[in-house]
Amino acid sequence: MSSIQTIVNRINQGETTARHEVEVAIEKANANSDYHALLSLTEKRALERADDIDARKAAGEQLGELAGVPFVAKDNFLAFGAPTTAASKMLEHFDAPLQATAIEKLEAAGAICIGKANLDSFAHGGSTENSAYGPTKNAHDTTKVAGGSSGGSAVITALDVVPFALGTDTGGSIRQPASFNGVIGVKPTYGMVSRYGVVAMASSTDTIGCLAGSIDDAELVMKIMSGCDVKDMTTLPDFFVPEKTAKPSQKIGLIKESMSEDVDIQVRARVSEYVDKLRANGHTVEEVSVPMTNHALAMYYIIVPAEVSSNLGRYDGIRYGLRAEGVQTLAELYGKTRDQGFVTENKRRIMIGSYVLSSGFFDAYYLHAQKARTILINEYRKLFETYDVLITPTAPTPAFNLGENTSDPILMYLADIMTVPVSLAGLPAISVPAGASEQGLPIGVQLIGNHKSDAALLALAREMENR
């Protein structure tokens, strides 16, 4: 893989041009179109931006840290150059009038968005099979799912089309596809990266992160995207400062609930090997317990659908997006528009969410789940008084077959069982490649850090990289 640093250095030294890098990436993207990782290419705008960077280089200007580096954004980031569809029919022709803060920051550093990646419609799913435009195939086995919801971003990175891609992670949507495709997936502390301009899924757990081939690349991208944004009141004051080396002799907790017999035996084996390597590097690893993780999926599938049902209320056919034809009444306009614009999983979550928020059920479901969430958060907090990092598999299995879980939403939800509790607690986590199954499918390990320990977590992951 050509890293960000390589591309930037070669452009700076005149060995290549931004235009060339963009053309190569687009060529590769087209050559790999069978995977259906991208929903659109932003070729015209990308080449214009590349030419601009090359011109500035020729004029002797100082270029940004990502000058000329092509990347892909999940198609729920508002960005210029192609429609922002969120992989839904609702926004099929929606041209964003402004760009997400994350995109703006990357562009300011010189990065060039070459396309928009496939996802589960409105990021609802864990396989990218819920895309209204068809599934993305796994980079290592085209009969397997890409994972999701940032499946397109993971696959396009694994195929080495671009050194990094942007994703969103609400319950595991960056980490799980990263695990399934053998790339690094970074989900930051809630509030580290602005959510402004990213199609909302669940406001209280949505995070913006990246998928990349190396920790160095991921770290640089996170550094540039991070920071307080006046347009997002939930962003935290700037705190992310990359750390060159990891703290020695860290205390690491292996969460025992994540290593039960329900978890694929090969996944457990790869995690155990990773634990051995941590120990070999001078760290201590002990088994710890987070009992509430057993209930995390139940909490998640109350809280998140509640927020989803609310956040999708704006897609009503009145101001933009899809509008049903041939309707007589306002109720019909809403009903038909939303019926045609949403996929089954969108509707399922809207219905669950509307149900748990309805009067008479709110206390029993939503408030109850929020109370359980607080207990879960406190369990993590207590552990981080003793431990630097927690570790689990990223997903209970390697990538499953396309179509295998589509008829059973519960099985599909179980694929997120390792990642969901971390999202509910707003903690940072990284999925790092940890080998493969006998069938050659990648397996990932999830490293979980304390609130705002993103930089330390990345430093540990780097130390372990290629060991």
Add this chain to the structure above:
Amino acid sequence: MVTQETLDTYDMTIGIECHVQLATDTKLFSGADNDARDRSPNSVVSPVDYGLPGMLPVLNRKAVDLAIMAGKALNADIARVSRFDRKHYFYPDLPKGYQTTQMYHPIILAGHVDAPLEDGTSVKVRIHHAHMEEDAGKLTHYEGYSLVDLNRAGTPLIEIVSEPDIHSAAGAKAYASELHRLMTYAGVTRGDLYHGNMRFDVNVSVAPKGAIELGTRAEVKNLNSFRSVEKAAEYEFRRQVERIESGEKIVQETRGWDEVKQITNSQRSKEDAQDYRYMPDADIPPIVLTTEEITQIQLSVPMLPPEYREKWLTLELDRSVIDSLLSTREYAVLVTEIQEKSGDQIAKRVAHWFASARGSDEDSETVAEIKALSPDGFVELAAMVEKSELSSTAAKEIFIELLTNDESPRAIAERKNLLQVSDEGFIVGIVEEVLADPASARSIADIKEGKDKAIGYLVGQVMKKSQGKANPALAQKLIRERL
């Protein structure tokens, strides 16, 4: 039709919810201009107000400050922690599919308002709470289609929810107008009723006198004048009593006010009530306030109507004069300033001038621009009257000019030739002329017989001959000396 006797056997109970648009420069959650007057539809709408995908609210701190100030005017506590919730429903004027409001933790807690009544007493209305929320857009319906204007969407509001402490239509009107005075004096709102800056929802129920339980209530929504608040309450009282008397039940429902017919109409019943699926808004962190912050902000609240009333007690003004002064804050400020600088006597004189100039049209709909006035001219004018340099009629004429004119009152008086003459030599001449006039003989005789009132005729003659310029007191004195 029920008789007055029947009506008298019922009690009415009224609670009022009042929406107050806050006088911020920008909207509650976006940077769009908050003043949409005379703007073309959908021209002051940001991507946030438009509900575009990926947009996030940014709370306008000025709106929070104004809510804190409103809290002071309502004699209410301010919550140290308050937060926003989402109220969900679908309607074309609601871009996000939910209204951002404060359902569970409002910023303004319990308080009270004392609303003065015509008869000199007052009604004490407890405030249950007041919460912040955003306004919706506006729909205009045409034959076969409707148009949406989102200019108003996102305008910051506070909704003041009273306890059902009001028991008369007059009380409802008094409460509504006192709220208006409080909110405008505190600088919370522009208070422009015509443009919907304050809108009232009036909940009315009736029950037989002495009943312990309240009757079923009907809510008359969206009233935008004090008079319509009063009329709607009156109408509802009669309507509900009539229904009960004819053996029908009152249904809990929302009703609208027909301004032309002066009646209320059923809009929707409780059975059609929506489930708003309230939930906390995770996009907006809680508003956390310290006691110091609250105190600091409330220090900036200027004098409020109850304080003016208290301060003016020594002026012994009629209630109508007080109401009239209070209906224009600039006048109230000026009179008080004059009271402090020049004492009660001068202030009282000026107060009456302003009251007569303003009338007591407290239901005036638009807010007129008031020219910045300096107290000096009015003080000088009052002093001139005190010193008998002007007649009260002349003074009033000059007063009107002072409202729009920068000239000194003396200059105006001179220009209009209104100054009274207190030069004895000048007046004596005229007095002697009048007394020598045979037409005066009758009056002179009357006075000598003890009919003192007859002197009025003689003074009048002096005034006439002097073209109104003679000091009447001096003229009288000179006449008496000569009889």
